[in-house]
Amino acid sequence: MNYFVRKLGFYLIALWAALTLNFLIPRLLPGNPVDILLAKLQQRGGIVTPDTRKAYELLLGGDSSEPLLVQYWNYLINIFRGDLGVSVSYFPTPVIEVINTSLPWTIMLVGVSTVLATVIGVALGAIVGWKPGTWLDSLIPATTLLAAVPYFWLALLLVYFFASTLKLFPSQGGYDVILDPGFSWEFIASAIQYGFLPALTIVIASVGGWLLGMRNMMVSTLSEDYILTAQAKGLSPGRILRHYAARNAVLPSVAGFAISLGFVVSGSIVTEQVFSYPGIGSKLLSAVTNNDYALMQGLFLFITLAVLVANLIVDLFYGLIDPRTRVNA
Structure with missing residues (x-):
């Protein structure tokens, strides 16, 4: 029980530190979102007065003339109320609405792609690691090369061959x-068709890392005593592979998979930008470009929560399945 209490306490402190950094970092960036909005207002023929500036500052979450600690306190209160402010990039839409409209797209695209890349990579890694030194090992350099290729270059190649050339x-x-967006079959089929190339980009770029990691763990596991004992008992190679070697070698991949799921929320900024995909990545890039403090803070908050929750689940899960973790913690 003490192990779990300590873990929860640690992650609460980590959450507070993340919230604090989330408040400070956007304010260290050059520029002011209020000035951006006022400039847009002037371009449309509006008149900017001190009262107008004051109203915009309050609309975006506080008065910049207030002490930093007061702004910080108001920021924390608004966070726990679920009020993330108003987005400058998509003014006057609240930040929470911007995130709600883009988050499902990223979760579906990057989530499904991560699951597919993990399953394919782990399965191939188990097979390659089971027979090291064979022709199957030739898959390793190829997949490692693909993992080293920049996302945008791989995405452009796929667009050229599958979209521009083959159509x-x-x-x-x-x-x-x-x-119209909804749960109709026409819309779902259209979303799958449009999301295929972005998903394929992420799978191709990610599968190599899972394959290499699982392969190395399999090679290490094959030298363990319980594998030799299973072979001495005359068990079939398939059973040894599934129930002894792969079952133990996959544990680090399970931890990596849980952590990678935490980064699903952040999406793949470059991939979404190349394909003009309506996910979190494009919103984050737009927020940084427009010095949109409120949207940046909201997106970073969701990303931080996802990563912390994923890490917490992994720590608690390992504490349950491996008593040595609780003793050493």
């Missing part, structure tokens, strides 16, 4: 704009 898939967007 099998759309090159940009998340769905056919003539359709």
Whole structure:
């Protein structure tokens, strides 16, 4: 019990530190979101007065003339109320609405891609590691090379071959704009078609890391005493692979998978930008470009919570399945 209490306490402190950094970092960036909004207002023929500036500052979450500690306190109160402010980039839409409209796209795209890359990479890694030194090992350099290729370059290649040349898939967007978003089969089929190339980009770029990690763990596991004992008992190679070698070698990959799921919320900024995909990545890039403090803070908050929750689940899970973890903690 003390182990779990200590872990929960540690992650609460980590959450407070993340919230504090989330408050400070955007304010260290050059520029002011209020000035950006006022400039847009002037371009439309509006008149800017001190009262106008004051109203915009309050609308965006506080008065910049207040002491930093007061702003920090108001920021924490608003966070726990669920009030993330108003986005400058998508003014006057609240930040929470911007995130709610883009988060499901990223979770579906990056989440499904991460699961597929993990399953394919772990399965191939188990097979390659089971027979090291064979022709199957030739897969390792190829997948490692693909993992080293920049996302945007790989995405552009896929767009050129599958969208521009073969015209099998759309090159940009998340769905056919003539359709109304919903749970109809036409919309779902359109979303799958538009999301295929972005998902394929992420799978190809990620599968090599899972394959290499699982392969190395399999090679290490094959020298363990329980593997030799199972072979001495005359068990079939398939049973030894599934129930002894792969079952133990996959544990680090399970931890890595849980942590990678935490980064699903952050999406793949470059991939989404190349395909003009309506996910979190494009919103984050827009927020940074426009010095949108409120949207940046909201996105970073969701990303931080996802990563912390994923790490907490892994720590608690390992504490349950491995008593040595609780003793050493």
